[in-house]
Amino acid sequence: MATIVQFENVGLRYGTGTETLIDLSFSLQGGAFYFVTGASGAGKTSLLRLLYLAQRPSRGIIRLFGEDAVVLPRARLPGFRRRIGVVFQDFRLVPHLSAADNVALPLRVAGMNEREVKQSVREMLAWVGLADWAEARPETLSGGEQQRVAIARAVIARPEVLVADEPTGNVDPEMADRLIHLFDSLNRLGTTVVVATHDLHLLSRIPTARMMRLEEGRLLDPTGSLRHPPEGEA
Numbered sequence: 422m423a424t425i426v427q428f429e430n431v432g433l434r435y436g437t438g439t440e441t442l443i444d445l446s447f448s449l450q451g452g453a454f455y456f457v458t459g460a461s462g463a464g465k466t467s468l469l470r471l472l473y474l475a476q477r478p479s480r481g482i483i484r485l486f487g488e489d490a491v492v493l494p495r496a497r498l499p500g501f502r503r504r505i506g507v508v509f510q511d512f513r514l515v516p517h518l519s520a521a522d523n524v525a526l527p528l529r530v531a532g533m534n535e536r537e538v539k540q541s542v543r544e545m546l547a548w549v550g551l552a553d554w555a556e557a558r559p560e561t562l563s564g565g566e567q568q569r570v571a572i573a574r575a576v577i578a579r580p581e582v583l584v585a586d587e588p589t590g591n592v593d594p595e596m597a598d599r600l601i602h603l604f605d606s607l608n609r610l611g612t613t614v615v616v617a618t619h620d621l622h623l624l625s626r627i628p629t630a631r632m633m634r635l636e637e638g639r640l641l642d643p644t645g646s647l648r649h650p651p652e653g654e655a
């Protein structure tokens with residue numbers, strides 16, 4: 422597996438307060454599945470925001486897909502962001518667009534022709550089990566359905582990495598299992614998946630996942646495996 426993300430002594434401070442993230446050094450291997458865990462306030466969301474380039478660190482080095490992401494010129498950010506799909510706890514669908522039009526957004530932004538957009542959206546909605554809900558507005562869908570639309574939107578442009586922040590926080594346990602199954606299927610197709618969660622039950626659903634445990638802004642990595650991937654995987 423290739424290293425696709427590398428953090429070296431990364432720190433993040435909001436305003437003039439103390440550091441929220443402290444000395445993060447780790448690498449993520451392409452094709453692996455990671456869980457980010459830790460108590461509320463430990464810094465999970467902040468870490469993910471650095472990963473999907475919504476936030477720049479206060480110090481340290483972040484390399485993404487082999488390039489220095491901290492000094493990346495603004496003009497190149499959209500190109501990088503397209504390689505990373507993001508899913509949020511609160512779905513963040515566009516309320517006045519149908520499920521199909523929400524899922525189509527990344528392809529339309531990328532300028533794909535309408536015939537291909539429609540075909541891809543149809544396949545994607547079928548994959549998440551919502552083939553019959555293409556024309557539904559988000560407000561008419563349950564939380565689990567909205568999250569499946571959001572997942573379809575996040576992955577329709579085939580990102581290399583999928584980042585999900587508490588994706589099961591607003592759905593019932595049965596739906597949480599279904600969602601994690603979708604992430605697992607994507608991962609098996611080669612997408613690197615990073616899921617932040619409080620839900621310890623989810624962790625057992627992906628036995629091969631690697632754990633990134635945050636405690637008060639520091640990453641616990643007692644075996645060093647996040648810094649130095651197991652032999653043969655570097």
Ligand SMILES: Nc1ncnc2c1ncn2[C@@H]1O[C@H](COP(=O)(O)OP(=O)(O)OP(=O)(O)O)[C@@H](O)[C@H]1O
Nearest residue numbers: 435436441459460461462463464465466467468619
């Ligand atoms: N934009 C911000 N400005 C100032 N402080 C912030 C900001 N975002 C987060 N923080 C602070 O940083 C710390 C870590 O927050 P973060 O949301 O990253 O943790 P978390 O582990 O995701 O928590 P939760 O599980 O409750 O979502 C908290 O003390 C929070 O108040």
